[in-house]
Amino acid sequence: MSLVLLGVVVAVVVLVFVLWAVNYRKVGPNQVLVISGRTSTVTEPDGRKRKVGYRLQVGGGTFVLPFVETVDVMPLEVFSISVRCPEVLTAQGVIISAEAFGQVKVASDEALLHRAVENFLSRGSSGITSVAQEVLEGRMRAALGTMSVEEIYTERDRFAERVRNAAADDFSRLGLELLAFSLKDISDSQGYLQALGARRIAEVKRDAALAQAEADRDAAIHAAAYRKEGDIARLRAEAELAEATRDFEVQRATFQAAINAKRAEADVAYDLHRARLAEELKRQEFAVRLAEKELAAKVEELEIARREKELEATVKRPAEAMAYQAKLEAEAEAYRKELDAKGKAAGVRLLGAAEAEAANARGKAEAEAMRAKAGAWKEYTDAALAEMVIKELPDLARAVAEPLAKVEKIVMVGDAEGTSKLTGQVAKVVGQLPGVVEELTGLKLTELLRRKEEGRE
Template sequence: MPTEIWVIVGLCVLGLLLLMSSLARLYRKAGPHEALIVYGFGGTRVVKGHGAIVWPMVQVCRELSLELMSFDVAPQQDLYTKQGVAVTVEAVAQIKVKSDVESILTASEQFLTKTDQEREGLIRLVMEGHLRGIIGQLTVEEIVKQPEMVGERMRATCADDMSKMGLEVISFTIKEVRDKNEYITNMGKPDVARIKRDADVAAAEAERDTAIKRALAQRESAVARAQADQERVLAETLSQAKQAEAQRDLEVKKAQYLEVTKKQQAQADKAYDIQANVMQQQVIAESVRVQQVEKEGQVKVQEAEIARREKELIATVLKQAEIERQRIETLAEAEKQRLMAEAEGHASSIRQQGEAEAEIIFKKGEAEAKAMNVKAEAFQEYNQAAVIDKLLTGLPEVVKALASPLANVDRITVVSTGNGDAAGLNKITGDLTKMAAQVPALFETLTGMNMGDMLGKVRQIGDKAAKPPENGGTK
């Protein structure tokens, strides 16, 4: 079912397109330069400026041109004027079909089936007949001198005949008029001779007047030249005198101006120096004033900054410090109460601990005292051999301490000159020996005791030390 519908729609569209194509072929349009004459079924009608459908077989359509027709009107036979002079006239005519419907129908009746040449031939015959009649009514002089009048009479004469054919004469212009007897040529000779004569007379009179005026002009020129020379010499003399006076006055004026200028220049220089000094003082004063104003402004800025910082300090630090102080006081009071409670709680234990520590210290001191007594008794037993042993056992440490700076030396270069035992490596060991030999002197300097005296006080080897008396007795 849908397929049949689409087929029907397609056929309808195709039929519509064929109908429109047929109507387009039947529709005839008339341009602005033509008119369509449609005759047959419905009678004769004129179509101009639009279109119309021309039905085939029952109507016929033909075009009728409304364009301007231009053609020459030149009769082959001579035309005779009012004076009987045979002339040949060539003219150009501009004719067209009138634009109204009645004139178009009239023109279609006259020329619709004729060609352009046949139509122009008929019109030319009518125009030549009227031209022949008009030329016979005029003289050669009128034809030659008034061609516009001939054209006007042609348009007026032909208007009725052209209107009967549905036409109108747009213009009619005479191109050329000539004759075989040179009438037109001779017609102008009297005028030419007269004009030539008048021209020769006028030229002679002009030459005469020119000669007279030239002579008068030369005389006046000579007189004027003489007067001009006299006046020139007088003017030159007066001018030279005036120039000399002017030069003298100029020199005087220059000297006066120079003097005045120098005075004014000197005054201006002095005034400039004075003004420069004044301006310099003003500049310095203004600079000082500006610096003072700047300093005042800086002071004000600093004061404002100090005030701002004070307010900021008050707003930030002092208030916070006050809050912190109150907090610390509160915490301190709480800590005080806590410590007092703890102190009261640990007082007894601390006292007991102190008493125990004192007892320990006492016992420890008593033990150290006994140890010192034992050590003293042991020192009393020392003799020279023990002292010497102590000195000798401590001597390597002393020598090591003295030689420790040499350990920081990266490299030693020994230059030997062969000077006895104090040369080469022996010099280094000799120096170390000398440094070790200086230890007793260093000991005596530091302790203030002579080592020989101290060793003399030590018990000799083999002597027995005296035992201390018991129970506090003396020895």
């Protein structure tokens, strides 16, 4: 049930919207909608109010009740009208033809707009232009009949103003507005305008000839006067020029002398100023050098202080810390050793007695061995000692040459006899061994060997 009701409501809403859209009429700003069918009140320019059976909508749009109101459109744009008046009598009785043009539109004032709707709604734009043309033509003929040909020809603006003023009331009653009106051309079939022009042309030519003669005369007179004035002015100007030249030269000489004096003063002042600047520059240079040296000394002092702090931080403090650490470690080690010593003292005392007895026995044995060895040495002769030393000579020579055996590579710089010199040096060292033995033991190996050889013989 609710869905059906909802559908009905939607259908009614759609129907109302479609009906509103179909009956909503719109026009541009240059058109007016005339909706007939309902009563409205209109206020006339004189203040009276009256009821009419229609309403107006200028531009835009409005909703039109279906089956009750009808809609018509009336244009509000400007219409151009050309008005021709053939064979019109002027105030002098001269027959002329005139042609003018104007611009007309429906009035924008609400009261006048109602009048225009009531007068031209069914006739449209053609009816507006036709009626406006007829009104302008009548007013134009009336104005032409009150003016002469000369006035019409020379005072076209006044003629157009007369026509506009005369037609204003008519257009107001019609609901129209005359925007512009001007006379375009006039002509006649009897040659009046041409004759008028010929006479005027003759008068103009005569006046021109007289004016030319007068102008030539005046020009000659003025030319002579101007030449005289020109010569006088030229001579006066030349005199003034010569005087001005003289004054100028005098002034220039004076100025030049003053300039030279000022220039000399300026040169002297420049030299003095340059000397002062040079002196000031040297003083500044010395000051800069002194400041640089003072700054360098300060930098050196700061660098020395920095290095002292750096040495103190990197050497002295770590060394003191290490010394303190070593001291603590040494004290700890001494204390530990003291404890170990106290612990071992008892064992040492026990071992001491046994070792003393063993040492006593060992000493007695060693003493006996030494006494026997001393007796054996006493029995040794010099020959035995020499033989003993000779047996040790090969070991001594091997000890001398042993460092060369451990050398991996020898680079010889100089002549090619370096190798023989090296071996010669080794042999020389070995040859010095008998002298060394003699100095150490007092044995002369050469004499012992010689005696041994003599004994064999």
